[in-house]
């Protein structure tokens with residue numbers, strides 16, 4: 001994770017570029033931050049714990065420089081404090097680093113034998129020390145970089161300043177994204193082009209094992225053996241990037257409310273002309289099986305799709321957590337299509353799983369939000385969720401867009417393999433066209449969600465239960481709540497509770513559920529009564545007209561199975577949000593988290 005930025009110019013002060021870049025990268029981590037810049041041929045370093053706002057306060061307004069590097073950190077090795085914060089300086093070398101140096105302990109031990117002493121617990125300081133060691137050995141920074149690439153195991157995007165050469169920034173990349181933006185007499189390095197769009201939309205992408213020497217006038221990119229690589233300059237053309245909160249107090253609320261537009265925006269090209277539009281979706285009938293891989297919320301979107309593929313389209317489907325998938329036998333074969341779901345397109349585990357499938361030459365499809373992200377280049381085919389920037393750490397509008405796209409893939413499959421008739425498919429398409437009104441209806445029950453939040457926000461354990469599709473949704477509901485409110489919340493298959501977990505139910509424990517499957521609802525309601533009998537406070541989201549004593553009902557409109565999950569998740573998102581408001585947490589940047597998980 002973490003965000004890096006570096007800038008060098010011969011006609012402007014680069015300090016505002018560093019700060020703006022870091023502010024735009026804060027979504028990658030925000031537990032400490034720092035910058036290094038040159039002043040009178042000396043490298044000065046400022047580091048703080050906490051957010052970029054703390055860093056800004058520490059930098060005096062009149063500091064100017066033409067070369068600098070900066071970092072916002074999500075701690076992996078060593079506590080989140082100012083000592084472990086980047087930049088790390090080791091004698092001649094100052095670096096900021098994204099990624100993980102996997103063999104850092106071994107390298108550290110070897111360097112200690114050579115009397116190197118370390119001040120921090122980080123792998124990044126070891127990277128700086130190793131670069132310094134090679135630099136002193138060869139008296140040549142490029143040789144040092146090439147040796148570094150040969151000997152380091154792990155992932156890195158590094159920006160490096162060298163005391164003896166403050167006319168250049170050096171940058172090295174493996175498995176952690178890195179771009180070099182270019183504008184008039186100024187070049188800017190960053191871990192995400194969006195960090196520097198205020199200054200330029202023209203950029204180069206570095207590939208794995210490449211390094212570059214960047215000064216105000218030129219960018220020289222080389223392969224690991226030192227050969228110059230001529231890269232195509234890319235132009236970032238995405239327009240209308242709205243990074244403001246509008247009139248909302250939090251990005252999360254804004255993004256939840258945007259779902260009335262974003263779901264339809266994502267799926268419109270595949271429904272607007274009925275079946276003809278649906279046919280634009282990839283044909284999955286040629287595969288024996290569908291595998292879906294993702295992390296966190298993206299994995300939960302995959303669970304909804306699995307249910308629909310199996311139950312509606314009669315198609316074998318399995319869903320895997322990327323960090324597990326990459327280390328297990330997946331019996332890969334060309335008859336299985338593997339779908340990779342990711343908002344950011346940069347999640348390290350999902351990328352690793354994708355590379356695994358690609359190395360076996362098996363087919364892949366991406367459902368990705370961020371264009372030009374690492375995964376978007378790797379997959380055979382990509383369907384974009386097109387929800388715009390999702391800034392709040394807790395994913396909401398990306399999840400519903402992922403579910404909507406996956407649902408249409410299932411619908412197309414059910415049409416092609418005749419699990420559903422043409423008439424049924426057309427009816428479902430018509431209902432999808434009405435999604436805006438349906439979503440609006442559920443979003444508008446704010447008072448209900450706020451009341452529920454008020455009833456339960458002081459609790460420390462909350463359970464989410466459901467069966468089938470409702471279980472997949474319960475998992476997302478519990479995740480949303482725990483990540484932003486810090487309340488311990490768990491999801492369980494409703495029928496599984498009495499095999500152990502019911503022992504945790506006590507007076508007033510909230511148990512929240514949804515029941516959307518006519519064949520299973522009675523069973524879920526029985527399970528709710530079982531916890532009610534043990535003192536729980538019970539809430540049920542449903543599209544049926546149930547009236548049950550002591551069960552608080554939240555009604556959603558009655559819709560077909562493809563749309564249900566898109567509506568049920570909204571109360572889950574808003575309940576989590578309003579609880580977090582009452583608990584006064586940092587909703588958009590919850591503790592310990594980051595928007596893009598670029599380490600394993």
Ligand code: F6R
Pocket residue numbers: 295296297298299341342343344345346347350393394395396479480483595596597
């Ligand atoms: C939870 C959340 C995370 C992400 C997960 C995968 O609200 O946002 O669980 O869903 O880190 O991220 P992407 O989708 O970027 O691969």
